[in-house]
Amino acid sequence: MTIMVFTDIVVVFIMIGLIFISFVDYFLEKWVLLMIFFLFIIFSLYFPFSNLFTFKEISKRGTSSSMPSYLFFFMMR
Numbered sequence: 468m469t470i471m472v473f474t475d476i477v478v479v480f481i482m483i484g485l486i487f488i489s490f491v492d493y494f495l496e497k498w499v500l501l502m503i504f505f506l507f508i509i510f511s512l513y514f515p516f517s518n519l520f521t522f523k524e525i526s527k528r529g530t531s532s533s534m535p536s537y538l539f540f541f542m543m544r
Contacts, residue, residue: 488504
C-alpha cells in the first residue's frame with residue numbers, strides 16, 4: 468500500500484517536471500531539455516527512496532512509473 472502511495476508521489480513529481488519543461492521549452496534547446504528531463508527522472512526515482520526500499524523494488528517501480536512519462540514527453544514535442 469505504501470509503495471503505491473510513493474509511486475503516485477513520483478508520478479506527481481514527474482508531471483510537475485513535465486509542466487516545468489513545457490514552460491522552459493521556449494528558452495532552451497532540445498538537448499538541454501532532454502538532459503534536464505532524464506536528470507529529473509533519476510532524482511525523482513532514486514533520491515527520495517534510497518533509504519526506504521531495496522534496489523529490486525526501485526527498479527520495478529521505475530519501469531512502471533517512468534514509461535508513461537516518456538510517452539507524455541514525446542507527445543508534447
